[in-house]
């Protein structure tokens with residue numbers, strides 16, 4: 001009986017730690033997910049604009065890189081060392097990957113007011 005209880009307790013502990021590990025920790029100040037690369041992104045990516053620009057975006061590595069290049073070309077973003085750029089891109093593409101919905105789906109037509117231009 002003791003052994004049985006021990007096994008139950010172990011299983012409970014394991015599943016709880018799994019749930020906790022799966023939950024993303026969010027930095028209350030920036031809203032960014034706390035994960036490897038978070039400090040680098042906070043330092044280099046929130047100097048000009050809010051981190052909401054980042055948390056509202058999704059993209060794979062290439063997409064994130066193209067946004068960075070665009071800011072470097074047109075918005076005065078500084079150059080990163082290849083290592084730092086790698087860390088930042090890892091963080092962005094892992095924590096804000098494509099596919100996760102960034103906004104709610106469209107309302108059903110039945111939930112919309114009548115379109116005044118419709119005859």
Ligand code: HEC
Pocket residue numbers: 041044045046047048049053054057067068071075076077078088092
């Ligand atoms: C030197 C200033 C500066 C820094 C530093 C900076 N950005 Fe930007 N970023 C801008 C400006 C300016 C805009 C455009 C704002 C606007 O649309 O009016 C912008 C826009 C964005 C957008 C919105 C793009 C869109 O149109 O959807 C994202 C995402 C973004 N930045 C991510 C980042 C990330 C990630 C970093 C760090 C690698 C970063 N920014 C660092 C200046 C900066």
